[in-house]
Amino acid sequence: MLKSAIPFIFVLLWSTGFIGAKFGLPYADAATFLFIRMVLNVLVFVVILGVMKPVMPKGKLLFHVLVSGLLIHGLYLGGVFAAIGFGMPAGLSSLLVGFQPILTALLVIKFSNEKLSSSQWLGLVAGIAGIALVVKGKMTWGADAEPFYAYLFVISALAGITLGTLYQKRYCKGVDLVSCAIWQYIAAGAFFLPFASLYEGFDVTWSITFTLAMAWLVLALSVTAVLLYLYMVRHGEASKVTSLIYLVPPVTAIQGWLFFDEAFSTATIVGFAVCALAVFLVIRAPKLLH
Secondary structure (H helix, E strand, O other): OHHHHHHHHHHHHHHHHHHHHHHHHHHEOHHHHHHHHHHHHHHHHHHHHHHHOOOOOOHHHHHHHHHHHHHHHHHHHHHHHHHHHOOOOHHHHHHHHOOHHHHHHHHHHHOOOOOOOHHHHHHHHHHHHHHHHHHHOOEOOOOOOOHHHHHHHHHHHHHHHHHHHHHHHHHOOOOOHHHHHHHHHHHHHHHHHHHHHHHOOOOEOOOHHHHHHHHHHHHHHHHHHHHHHHHHHHOOOHHHHHHHHHHHHHHHHHHHHHHHOOOEOHHHHHHHHHHHHHHHHHOOOHHHHO
């Protein structure tokens, strides 16, 4: 019973990452927030490494792990946090980066002999229509929102998670995921450091809300979610996460409504449903995406 619930728990935890960003960003700018998070991630994973004692990547493999970390944790997380910092609703940011499977499929088609099935073409069209409905519908943006920069950064986040995932699958095969994670966090921390120091001045307003948000993102997302993923990989359950990933944006939108009163119109709700259907149709082809 508990084993069958693990993929759902993983997806639920993943969706809270956008809400955690929304809670923490009023107290620190994006790069500062993420630099602190990466440092704490590394400290926690040092302890985990001491217990699990995995084989560490070296040489070219280590280089590839660092590059994947820059893309997945640097560009992706940095883009998401910056977009939310510029006032984008948590649900919308989750929706847009949630199109990673669709963008991945298009890139695979572009650079291989694979072809989209009819259902995947339908998913692609549905995705475009769903985004149009969400953007057209009314969602609650931040009071001082700057949509241009928010969309720019969320697009960079989508590029980061898509390219990072493809890169890791291509060049980081066989790397222990725990040892891979700590080096990726180190690479991301190094990426955020100059932005935090030169442009943000490490300015943090320490509060209970900020501390709890940081603790949640480190312990629930960077540690628990990663360990759950390791468990699923070991027991052949990781594919179920892919089949459930389309649930992340609507779950995030509901959390945004509960915690931040992020209102949305009927058109927005329909758009989220259409986008969920779009991602579901595309990820039904495991040969194409895995």
